[in-house]
Amino acid sequence: MIKQNNVIKQQNCHPELTRKLVELAKRNFLFLLGDSGSVKINFTKIFKILKLVQNDKDFYKNFSTHIILITVSLLSIFPFIWLLSTSLKGAGENIFAYPPTIIPKDFTWANYVGVWQRVDLMRYFINSMIVAGGTVLLNLILSSLAGYPLARMEFRGKKIAFFSILATIMIPFQAIMLPVYLITLKLHLVDSVNETMGFIGLIMPFAVSAFGIFLMRQAFLSIPREMEEAAIVDGCNVFQVFWKVLLPMVKPSLAVLAIFTFIGSWGEFLWPSIVLTKETMYTLPVGVNNLQGMFSSNWRFIAAGSIISTIPIIIFFLAMQKYFISGENEGAVKG
Amino acid sequence: MFKYYGKTAPYLFLLPAGIVLLIFFFIPFFQTIILSFQDYSNSIYNANFTGLQNYIAILHNPTFYKVMWNTLIYLIVAVPILAIIPLFLAILINQKIRGITLYKILIYLPVIVSIVVAAIAFKWLYAQDGILNYFMQLLHLPAIGWLTDPKYAIYSVIIVTVWKGLGYYMMIYLAALMSVPKELYEACDIDGAGFFRKHLTVTIPHIMPTIALVTTISSISAMKIFAEIYVMTKGGPLNSTKTIVYYIYEKAFENLDLGYASAMAVILLIVVMIFSLINIFCFERGKYNL
Numbered sequence: 001m002i003k004q005n006n007v008i009k010q011q012n013c014h015p016e017l018t019r020k021l022v023e024l025a026k027r028n029f030l031f032l033l034g035d036s037g038s039v040k041i042n043f044t045k046i047f048k049i050l051k052l053v054q055n056d057k058d059f060y061k062n063f064s065t066h067i068i069l070i071t072v073s074l075l076s077i078f079p080f081i082w083l084l085s086t087s088l089k090g091a092g093e094n095i096f097a098y099p100p101t102i103i104p105k106d107f108t109w110a111n112y113v114g115v116w117q118r119v120d121l122m123r124y125f126i127n128s129m130i131v132a133g134g135t136v137l138l139n140l141i142l143s144s145l146a147g148y149p150l151a152r153m154e155f156r157g158k159k160i161a162f163f164s165i166l167a168t169i170m171i172p173f174q175a176i177m178l179p180v181y182l183i184t185l186k187l188h189l190v191d192s193v194n195e196t197m198g199f200i201g202l203i204m205p206f207a208v209s210a211f212g213i214f215l216m217r218q219a220f221l222s223i224p225r226e227m228e229e230a231a232i233v234d235g236c237n238v239f240q241v242f243w244k245v246l247l248p249m250v251k252p253s254l255a256v257l258a259i260f261t262f263i264g265s266w267g268e269f270l271w272p273s274i275v276l277t278k279e280t281m282y283t284l285p286v287g288v289n290n291l292q293g294m295f296s297s298n299w300r301f302i303a304a305g306s307i308i309s310t311i312p313i314i315i316f317f318l319a320m321q322k323y324f325i326s327g328e329n330e331g332a333v334k335g
Numbered sequence: 336m337f338k339y340y341g342k343t344a345p346y347l348f349l350l351p352a353g354i355v356l357l358i359f360f361f362i363p364f365f366q367t368i369i370l371s372f373q374d375y376s377n378s379i380y381n382a383n384f385t386g387l388q389n390y391i392a393i394l395h396n397p398t399f400y401k402v403m404w405n406t407l408i409y410l411i412v413a414v415p416i417l418a419i420i421p422l423f424l425a426i427l428i429n430q431k432i433r434g435i436t437l438y439k440i441l442i443y444l445p446v447i448v449s450i451v452v453a454a455i456a457f458k459w460l461y462a463q464d465g466i467l468n469y470f471m472q473l474l475h476l477p478a479i480g481w482l483t484d485p486k487y488a489i490y491s492v493i494i495v496t497v498w499k500g501l502g503y504y505m506m507i508y509l510a511a512l513m514s515v516p517k518e519l520y521e522a523c524d525i526d527g528a529g530f531f532r533k534h535l536t537v538t539i540p541h542i543m544p545t546i547a548l549v550t551t552i553s554s555i556s557a558m559k560i561f562a563e564i565y566v567m568t569k570g571g572p573l574n575s576t577k578t579i580v581y582y583i584y585e586k587a588f589e590n591l592d593l594g595y596a597s598a599m600a601v602i603l604l605i606v607v608m609i610f611s612l613i614n615i616f617c618f619e620r621g622k623y624n625l
Contacts, residue, residue: 062432069438069442070438072424076441076445079457079498080448080456098464098472100466138355142355145349146353149345153348164356169615170615172555172558172604176604177583177584178363178367179367183362183366204355205359208351208352242348263447269561269565270561270565274588289451306456309452310448314444317447321436325440
């Protein structure tokens with residue numbers, strides 16, 4: 001029975017086949033109701049449907065495509081599903097049981113309550129928001145400011161500026177993190193001074209990126225020069241041209257930059273785990289990693305904490321999905 | 336066009352970004368090189384210039400070779416997988432069939448979720464009595480110490496990196512596939528070419544630059560792996576998952592051997608720069624209008 005149900009579900013791949021299947025199903029809908037035995041199954045009709053499916057080359061092609069994509073999709077989310085499942089299992093259920101159960105038998109929210117009470121996840125969330133928000137804001141300002149002269153102005157040293165910025169792409173943060181840390185210490189941008197300085201220290205090394213500057217430069221290059229000329233004739237100075245005329249026109253690029261900077265900053269782990277010393281300053285990734293130490297082998301709590309920490313970014317992703325999966329902004333997130 | 340801006344305006348616009356890049360990129364860059372010639376092993380407050388001593392010490396350190404070997408395994412295993420499977424997925428997803436958006440969302444999900452959560456999720460799958468070993472049992476295979484057996488640990492970590500990268504590289508390929516002329520596929524259909532023939536003769540030659548791009552980007556990020564290792568294995572067991580960035584981190588922030596760590600950072604820097612140069616000048620010229 002299950003097999004035929006699947007056949008019906010797969011119907012949308014081919015319009016003509018769909019029509020035929022729906023027609024057959026309507027005439028013979030009873031077989032869809034299940035295998036309770038009380039339902040009379042017309043095998044001739046079922047074989048007819050199977051024959052139809054077999055004869056349709058397109059359907060087969062799409063069918064195997066769907067099978068592969070469903071498998072990959074399941075593999076992509078399975079680790080989270082298993083984590084979610086574990087987080088909802090109560091003390092009465094062995095989380096190491098063989099065979100494993102995906103649907104909790106001893107369903108409970110207790111792990112969420114427990115981890116929420118013992119760990120200040122809200123605090124981590126707010127810290128992450130401050131760091132990601134500050135990083136996004138600075139990236140938008142600094143990248144658009146720097147992108148403008150590189151796109152529109154002629155000045156001495158332009159080539160040097162251009163290639164210096166390009167060169168930073170080749171310098172991995174991981175290779176220079178030690179001196180970055182020493183400089184951050186020297187500038188007192190650490191949480192042992194005070195919280196504000198701690199946040200500034202978390203943000204500043206990522207306040208601007210060559211990627212952002214070049215993205216904004218490209219955006220400014222695509223604006224017709226007449227726009228600026230008209231504004232100048234109207235009596236705007238260069239800063240007004242930038243602020244009132246050009247910036248509103250590059251909003252789509254600013255949105256792209258904001259979104260991808262946010263994702264990058266939100267997931268950043270290496271830098272905060274180097275500079276942070278106080279637990280109250282932890283960002284979500286550092287806090288979540290810390291769960292492992294706090295609840296050593298209490299996987300129910302670790303799982304619950306991890307799931308909570310993931311909810312905000314998943315909401316953000318679903319709300320902004322067109323920016324991620326439209327295929328237009330490829331390569332914007334740094335791998 | 337007439338020049339409407341003063342002599343100083345361009346510099347004023349560049350100044351804020353310039354200051355940040357100077358303090359957090361260029362000065363650290365040169366300081367890394369300087370530190371690599373200094374000896375801090377006795378005290379971090381008292382350095383003396385020692386020339387190439389750190390580099391010589393590195394070349395006599397068996398752990399360094401182990402670490403480089405691990406990084407090389409990462410490159411050899413992860414990069415080809417990340418160049419081929421996402422391409423295959425992108426070809427499948429670049430069709431007009433039902434549910435494409437849902438597939439894209441699900442496959443892209445690991446990309447946006449924090450690597451720390453991903454690593455924790457996998458650590459749980461890899462547990463000794465965990466679900467993966469249950470599947471092994473179902474297949475009548477012996478249970479594996481996924482993260483505890485030095486033979487397998489690095490591959491278990493590579494699986495996480497690959498799993499997290501699939502969606503990212505798939506989207507890069509998808510953008511490239513959109514630029515392949517449709518007529519070529521139609522011609523293939525008329526000739527009666529099958530799926531593999533069609534893509535081998537039309538798709539692959541057309542998106543060769545993108546394949547090369549994905550190869551270099553994934554190589555660069557494979558060399559920068561850190562979080563997976565930190566969260567899952569801390570470089571163990573027996574250094575079997577210690578990669579170059581983790582080793583630099585350990586030397587710099589746990590052993591406080593700044594000179595030694597910097598010398599390794601310079602080696603990483605050189606390798607990454609070579610890959611980046613290839614990347615920028617061969618595949619991403621358009622992005623920077625070079």
